[in-house]
Amino acid sequence: MSKTFYIETFGCQMNAHDSEKVVGTLEQQGYVQTQVEDDAGLILYNTCSIRDKAEQKVFHRLNEYKKLQGEGKRFAVIGCVAQQEGEKIFDKAPYVSIVAGSASYRNLPSMLERLERGESRITGLDDKKTTETFETPFVARTNQHRGYITIIEGCDKFCAYCVVPYTRGNERSRTSDSVMEEARRMADAGYTEIQFLGQNVNSYLDPLRKKTFAELLVAVGELSGIRRVRFTTSHPRDFTKDIVDAIDATETLCDHVHLPVQSGSSRVLAAMNREYTRDWYLERIAWIKAAKRDISITSDLIVGFPGETEAELMETATLMDIVQYDAIFAFKYSPRPNTPAISMADSISEDDKVARLKVLLDRQREIQRISYERHLGEVMDVMVEGHNTQRVQVVGRSSQNKTVNFTTTSPILPALGSYQRVRVTQTFPNSLLAEAI
């Protein structure tokens, strides 16, 4: 087998960052990444299983890969579908050599050695009891200016609809010392933005008991060279007021909280096992809105959870009116294997789910059209993310995580990753237009 590999990644930011660590590990073992599947000796497929019959898509994709199968070509299925389907993958796709879930990536070097010795059914499947995290100094980050740090892996919340506790294992935090060391190394390497990752990032519990989640945010925000710290995703159940206080007191902490509510109905929330009510959630929103800074709030929503009535959907809509989210990610409920909700009747038809989704998305568009107007004339710093040469615009991101397209009169476009002060000249439901000042 030639020591070249190709990797394709699906799913959330955790998966994207896992792939950065997997690539780092492979490179450390002497492998070279290729951008074309055909050139690779080892093809890795980092899978997601959050919604929509994801496992079927994986098998479909594997069938396509099969056509590539040639002398010395090996396949690895990793990530959430790998953990979920386990050894069944070998039965359905015998040409796959490695099946590994994220909770076993720390064993990748030995899995690769076995692969090189010619073994064919190599598994890295979590027994759900692991207390270990995947810590490696070898991270092939794809962006040189902003980078992820996973501070907590897994999930213990067991929302009735969600596959994650079964694919990513139980909740386990890294030590604050280890996180600080990684952040320091990134700052030294020129990173100015750090984003903490975790399925429930604010459930972080320092094994050393040295720092709370809010204290860890502040400590990284105070590192020399760091200009922005973000974190995602927060769970309302564990959202404490000291996080808001930390944002208020520390300029480098971005003024944005992603706090998924899932539903505005306390009845549905209970059925979802979210462990909070509408009022509990709105109390946390009130803390955020009481901050001195204008903190943007975003959310995930699910429509069509088993038994959701039209009236309960409207409770989600009225909650959106109260919160005035800066962005939402709304999904149609999708039954997932192993989850408690799979045994509840998937009672809402697909057409109904589509219609309910539209109700929320239309409402949100109107909310954003009006609420983004508050930025008109505002002066803000944006991080440059790209150039749009046709329209002589630069694409940047605000601290609130909004897209800001801006023009500049300077003959030299600002460099990627640099910060530019701009004034907002026009607002849209999903972006801001500005000029460099």
Ligand code: 5AD
């Ligand atoms: N069906 C639809 N949406 C889901 N999510 C998680 N599981 C499901 C599911 N079974 C959504 C939630 C979560 C986001 C990452 O994906 O809104 O916050």
Ligand code: SF4
């Ligand atoms: Fe997909 Fe969830 Fe796994 Fe992320 S953790 S890759 S969203 S199933």
